[in-house]
Amino acid sequence: MTEVRPTAAASASLWERDEEIAAVTRAVETLCTDRSSPGGLLVFRAEAGLGKTALLAETRRIAEARGCTVWSARGGETLRSVPFNVVRQLLQPALVSMLPEEAREYLGDWYDIAGPALGIAEPGDRQADPQGVCDGLVAAVRRLARRDWPLVLLIDDAHWADQETLHWLAGFAERIDEISVLVVVTRRPEEVSGASARHLDTVAAAADAPVTTLSALTPDATAGLTRASLGEHADAAFCREVWAVTAGNPYETVELLAKVQDTELEPVEARAGELRELNRSARGGGLVARLEELGIDATRFAWAAAILGTDISTDLVAKLATLRPDDARRCAELLRTARILTAPDPATGRSADGDLEFVHPLIASAVYNSIPDALRTAMHGIAARIVADEGHGAAAAARHLLEVHPDDDEELVGQLREAAREHLAVGAPDAARRCLERALKEPPRPESHPQVLYELAEATFLTAPARTIGHLRTALGMPGLRGGQRVDAVFRLSQALLHNDQLEEAVRTVEAEAARLRPGPDRMRLQAAQFMWEGLHAGEAASPGRSQRLADLARPCTGRDNSERALLILRGFDALMHGENAEEVAELCDRALVNGRLAPGLGWTDTEWGIELLLMLANAYGFTDRLDRAETLYNEALRAYETAGWSGGHLALAHAYVGIGHRRRGRLKEAEASLRESLRLAERVGRGLPLYWSATCSLVDTLLARGHVEQAWEVAEEHGFAPPYPSTIVLPDPRSVRGRLLLAVGRTKEGINELEAAEKAAAARGHHNPVLVPWAADLARALSTEDPARAARLAVDVRRQAERFGTDTAIGEALRCAADLETGQRAVRLYAQAVTYLEASPCQYEHAAARIEFGIAARSAADLHRGLDLAVSCGADGLADRARAALNAGVGPA
Numbered sequence: 030m031t032e033v034r035p036t037a038a039a040s041a042s043l044w045e046r047d048e049e050i051a052a053v054t055r056a057v058e059t060l061c062t063d064r065s066s067p068g069g070l071l072v073f074r075a076e077a078g079l080g081k082t083a084l085l086a087e088t089r090r091i092a093e094a095r096g097c098t099v100w101s102a103r104g105g106e107t108l109r110s111v112p113f114n115v116v117r118q119l120l121q122p123a124l125v126s127m128l129p130e131e132a133r134e135y136l137g138d139w140y141d142i143a144g145p146a147l148g149i150a151e152p153g154d155r156q157a158d159p160q161g162v163c164d165g166l167v168a169a170v171r172r173l174a175r176r177d178w179p180l181v182l183l184i185d186d187a188h189w190a191d192q193e194t195l196h197w198l199a200g201f202a203e204r205i206d207e208i209s210v211l212v213v214v215t216r217r218p219e220e221v222s223g224a225s226a227r228h229l230d231t232v233a234a235a236a237d238a239p240v241t242t243l244s245a246l247t248p249d250a251t252a253g254l255t256r257a258s259l260g261e262h263a264d265a266a267f268c269r270e271v272w273a274v275t276a277g278n279p280y281e282t283v284e285l286l287a288k289v290q291d292t293e294l295e296p297v298e299a300r301a302g303e304l305r306e307l308n309r310s311a312r313g314g315g316l317v318a319r320l321e322e323l324g325i326d327a328t329r330f331a332w333a334a335a336i337l338g339t340d341i342s343t344d345l346v347a348k349l350a351t352l353r354p355d356d357a358r359r360c361a362e363l364l365r366t367a368r369i370l371t372a373p374d375p376a377t378g379r380s381a382d383g384d385l386e387f388v389h390p391l392i393a394s395a396v397y398n399s400i401p402d403a404l405r406t407a408m409h410g411i412a413a414r415i416v417a418d419e420g421h422g423a424a425a426a427a428r429h430l431l432e433v434h435p436d437d438d439e440e441l442v443g444q445l446r447e448a449a450r451e452h453l454a455v456g457a458p459d460a461a462r463r464c465l466e467r468a469l470k471e472p473p474r475p476e477s478h479p480q481v482l483y484e485l486a487e488a489t490f491l492t493a494p495a496r497t498i499g500h501l502r503t504a505l506g507m508p509g510l511r512g513g514q515r516v517d518a519v520f521r522l523s524q525a526l527l528h529n530d531q532l533e534e535a536v537r538t539v540e541a542e543a544a545r546l547r548p549g550p551d552r553m554r555l556q557a558a559q560f561m562w563e564g565l566h567a568g569e570a571a572s573p574g575r576s577q578r579l580a581d582l583a584r585p586c587t588g589r590d591n592s593e594r595a596l597l598i599l600r601g602f603d604a605l606m607h608g609e610n611a612e613e614v615a616e617l618c619d620r621a622l623v624n625g626r627l628a629p630g631l632g633w634t635d636t637e638w639g640i641e642l643l644l645m646l647a648n649a650y651g652f653t654d655r656l657d658r659a660e661t662l663y664n665e666a667l668r669a670y671e672t673a674g675w676s677g678g679h680l681a682l683a684h685a686y687v688g689i690g691h692r693r694r695g696r697l698k699e700a701e702a703s704l705r706e707s708l709r710l711a712e713r714v715g716r717g718l719p720l721y722w723s724a725t726c727s728l729v730d731t732l733l734a735r736g737h738v739e740q741a742w743e744v745a746e747e748h749g750f751a752p753p754y755p756s757t758i759v760l761p762d763p764r765s766v767r768g769r770l771l772l773a774v775g776r777t778k779e780g781i782n783e784l785e786a787a788e789k790a791a792a793a794r795g796h797h798n799p800v801l802v803p804w805a806a807d808l809a810r811a812l813s814t815e816d817p818a819r820a821a822r823l824a825v826d827v828r829r830q831a832e833r834f835g836t837d838t839a840i841g842e843a844l845r846c847a848a849d850l851e852t853g854q855r856a857v858r859l860y861a862q863a864v865t866y867l868e869a870s871p872c873q874y875e876h877a878a879a880r881i882e883f884g885i886a887a888r889s890a891a892d893l894h895r896g897l898d899l900a901v902s903c904g905a906d907g908l909a910d911r912a913r914a915a916l917n918a919g920v921g922p923a
Contacts, residue, residue, distance in 0.1 A: 072213075102117075102118035116193070156458070349412055365385075436471070591631055627662075700731045825847075845879050856886050877905055
């Protein structure tokens, strides 16, 4: 505890804590072994007053005696709505002590991402990604831990930490082994629910040992503490009554013994009956009565301090309590003497702008809850004005505004909207949501009501698409959203519907709004959105005439604005999926660029169009053998999201498509690494989403190409890569990849069934590109023995579609498929033709496979050696083993 006590009383909460102190000592010793030592995490759980704070104080003493740097922070019951409150307490002092340029150097690329959340940098002009901010805060600790090693972080009352801090703490806990820092966390059991509870569960699961629950003092320990405080003459019956009255709670025991000393009560059995009344005055209603005995001024001072909650300065409290400075100082002294307030303890290491804090959180809660409801609300309103007048900004005042009763105050609505913008800019959308939901209760004026709903939808878009849908529909049903803003709202609504797996409703939404508009850029934007969502739909059938309507709409487009560019991209992607000529696909995409680059407003972090459109563009290049241009776009996306700190779904998709680029190029090891990183990030966003399927499907496909069949099966099993499939298109086609996987593990009948399901789905959608939906070649090979006639027909269809598409890769792969069904010289000739095409293709894995198959069929050691070199450079271990086996066997027949 932070208050000053007599020596024995100060260590009261450490009685019977030998095991916990031993665990702390071991963890500190492990940390101090060397700079490469793994990080550690200890979690202690206890009810209020059982000594969590005292144990952290002892941890500080042990760590500092060992030469450690120690930083600490504490959650507060009334401060849970303040985003990043606890992590700022923890890290801000170290960063503020640096020169601005030094802090920027230490945080590097993370400065602009994590700096605003820590309060050391101004936020940018766009909404920050919460996951990116979380990753930036983890990076900040990683770098500070290297500078200040050995570093110990203490977090008290984590159950009262804000949700943003708990998000960071959970992410940090999962990587604790990578960072040489010791974290010690204390919390009460229960107390929290929802996301905060999940984060604390994650922290507990990552701890070095099971969470330790602190127990109350035994009767013997209470007796020892009583005699240490009051003298050895305290008799056994008196000591036993102290234990019975306090239930062995160390905090209550210390407070009770202090009152015994204050009242000079004799510690003998005859006076033991007075202990219960003394104990009641130290808590709950008794504490309130004791506070009232100090006078109305002191009571108002304590109430004002409880309202402020943090950074309690006498001057601020005086303003809030409407006390003169001299009276305020007198009240502060009275409350210190009564052990209600105290000066911040420098030993805690917590930075505080104020000169007072409550002796214990129990006291702070009791005082706060004792304020009459109406007065408490009014004081929060006054506190909001004082905080704003002090220059702390709308976000700092918002905590108080949230507690004010609705009163049709448009100024308050404006303050809450400004606070929400500040919260979004630092990566705290949940805090922004609370502000805007409170603003709606005021309520806003009719002219601003839909604007507030639209802003609320922006705050919930990343975390709660179902809520976003409701807010936007309500806003669109009101007058007030006009022109471009209404179009933005409709587009955003369609995106939310897509993310909520309501793709058909997303299509209907933009279609209906487009029909209301006159011809022009706004209407064209919504028409493009309709085609985009339809193009992503993986349902049973496409809408009749869709491709022709899209072609007609895109035909006159020259790319003069982004709506036209979007239509050109959509037309190119649609042509790609249907297997139309690759040259025409690429030409359409080229027209959507400006001097070979993405147009302004169509960048990866621009929100007007979203990531889906640009991925269509990049994939159109990637699957038409324009891999240089595709990889440029994939890598631009990755850099853009990393620089902006977007560490959620956008970054997961960027890694997935960088992996797909590597896979297409034939860099299979690099592809596997990118896809595993994508899958790791996708896990954090949530299973079942299209981005999760993209990462999983591509990883399975890559592992199969490498010849790592068992690993591919393990990934599929672990990540649910099986029907039912998502309602949006995933590349490569999951049914085709799943069918190939089943064939590879020997489940031939199931594999054939899966490939036939892929055939049916592709036919319904008109997806005839054998590169994107490669079911036919694998099905032909699987049927070559039991139904050779059907296999031959499939191979002919594959070749016809490949020649229509026209890329070297597509034609070469079709020739490989045809050769696999033949023997003798006809197979040799077909493999030779496949090699010719694939040698000109940028896809080196397919070239390696064709070269090795030709070498085996033609008994050509030279081709086998060349194919082996290609396979090794690709990381295609299965192909390389096949080539080596053929060479070792004297280049016999396959």
